[in-house]
Amino acid sequence: xxxxxxxxxxxxxxxxxAETGRPCGLxxxxxxxxxxxxxxxxxxxxxxxxxxxxxxxxxxxxxxxWTYQVTSVGERADKVQWLGDRVRAALFGRTASGWRTDLVLxxxxxxxxxxxxxxxxxxxxxxxxxxxxxxxxFTVTVTPAA
Numbered sequence: 396x397x398x399x400x401x402x403x404x405x406x407x408x409x410x411x412x413a414e415t416g417r418p419c420g421l422x423x424x425x426x427x428x429x430x431x432x433x434x435x436x437x438x439x440x441x442x443x444x445x446x447x448x449x450x451x452x453x454x455x456x457x458x459x460x461w462t463y464q465v466t467s468v469g470e471r472a473d474k475v476q477w478l479g480d481r482v483r484a485a486l487f488g489r490t491a492s493g494w495r496t497d498l499v500l501x502x503x504x505x506x507x508x509x510x511x512x513x514x515x516x517x518x519x520x521x522x523x524x525x526x527x528x529x530x531x532x533f534t535v536t537v538t539p540a541a
Contacts, residue, residue: 398459398537402500407463407486407535410496411438414485415478419465436469436478443532458506460536467529474484475529476515482531483510500537507536 404421411419418425419438427433443462467478487510488495496506512532 397457397541398503399421400442400445400459400461402503402504402538403461403498403535404463404480406498406500408440410485410498411440411465413480414496415481417478417481436467436474438482439466439468441466445516458538460507462511462532462534464530464532467531468496469527470525472515472527472529475527479529479531480514483513486510486533490535496534501508502540503537504540505535506538507534511535 407520408419408421413439417437418427419440420426421435422439422441424439425433425437426498439465443464445459445461465482467475467482469475469478485496487508510531510533512530514528514530
């Protein structure tokens with residue numbers, strides 16, 4: 396059996412919101428406390444297909460590599476690039492003792508993180524639109540905690 400994905404997804408939402416200081420929605424536009432759409436810039440986190448390695452799915456010792464995409468959305472290219480920089484620092488920043496931010500997952504241990512795609516700020520419709528996105532894809536590999 397593969398490790399559960401939901402604890403990692405929740406941890407990523409928490410880390411992204413806390414470390415960037417901006418709201419993050421899971422596959423949807425984040426909402427403000429009054430229920431209205433969040434103000435720009437904001438993040439959208441999407442789960443993408445993952446990969447498994449190690450023993451068979453029936454064995455709890457299997458590792459899982461989960462793939463995610465985080466999209467920074469704003470009104471200007473410089474704002475989404477700024478937010479993309481904050482995402483990169485939050486998830487991949489290092490200190491002398493390891494990762495800058497911990498991903499705490501009950502029963503699991505993060506053994507690797509990798510940024511696999513780092514896009515540039517692009518207008519949504521290809522023109523001089525007032526909405527610009529910046530896409531980053533990354534993988535996080537987990538293993539059952541010892």
